[in-house]
């Protein structure tokens with residue numbers, strides 16, 4: 001198999017051991033003599049996986065008993081609707097930090113009164129707004145903790161006078177989180193915790209059931225809490241791989257240890273971007289994401305963009321093209337992206353600079 005360095009934004013690199021376990025389970029799942037995609041989701045072997053996966057979430061993120069973890073289909077984009085359906089009664093506020101935040105806000109607007117409390121849209125979302133005030137009369141305040149496309153990240157669990165809801169699709173399990181500060185944390189698995197097809201919701205249970213609208217059964221989070229994420233058929237294969245991915249996080253020493261690795265990896269790459277005369281970072285330094293590192297050619301060197309792209313490609317770099325809305329480059333260096341890959345990209349940038357001297 002060809003050796004590549006995978007910087008895809010999602011779906012993306014997963015721990016090799018999780019992939020290997022998935023391959024094994026496609027042959028014979030838990031000694032059942034059947035592939036994991038062919039067993040009943042009501043079997044005891046499958047129930048054991050669900051229980052293990054839920055328990056790992058709770059353990060790795062220190063989730064308090066006030067909260068429950070739910071796994072569903074639909075992606076984070078469906079999560080935007082779950083948020084509004086289950087929590088919006090009078091008014092909701094959103095921190096508009098990127099395209100995903102805007103899409104989340106759009107769903108809420110479709111159901112009621114929702115608006116952007118603060119926004120960095122005027123500078124193409126290259127920073128996280130600060131110094132804004134969160135009105136005390138909101139049903140909830142919604143943040144996108146990591147802006148996958150722009151490479152900015154909210155590095156703290158903010159103090160919020162109203163229930164705080166966070167889309168953590170692209171930084172969940174990458175750093176410790178004080179779950180008790182959130183009414184809900186949700187996201188698609190396909191960036192840090194598994195393959196596409198499963199979406200996680202960590203919900204503060206006593207905040208549900210407060211809206212007056214009719215919530216369709218499948219969109220009601222209470223349905224899925226009551227059903228143990230098996231009200232209907234769960235995405236079994238995605239959950240299986242997510243479980244293996246979480247086992248890997250635990251083996252690495254847990255979220256705290258993975259966070260240290262992520263800080264190291266990001267520092268290696270940002271240091272090179274800041275040192276190298278041919279490249280500049282696009283995100284405000286204090287808001288730089290540990291997960292998605294965005295950069296462009298330095299002023300005066302814009303014409304080298306395609307050449308560098310090809311240069312990097314020839315050296316095994318995959319997925320470093322920036323999102324179409326910002327251009328340039330983006331290296332997604334999620335939990336499972338090895339330090340060697342980050343180093344390989346840095347070497348590539350150095351080599352390219354030498355070549356152009």
Ligand SMILES: *Cc1c(COP(=O)(O)O)cnc(C)c1O
Pocket residue numbers: 010074075076077078100144146147148167168169170187188189191
């Ligand atoms: C990828 C992403 C989404 C969309 O996820 P889907 O599962 O494809 O709907 C939403 N929010 C953020 C922050 C993302 O990175």
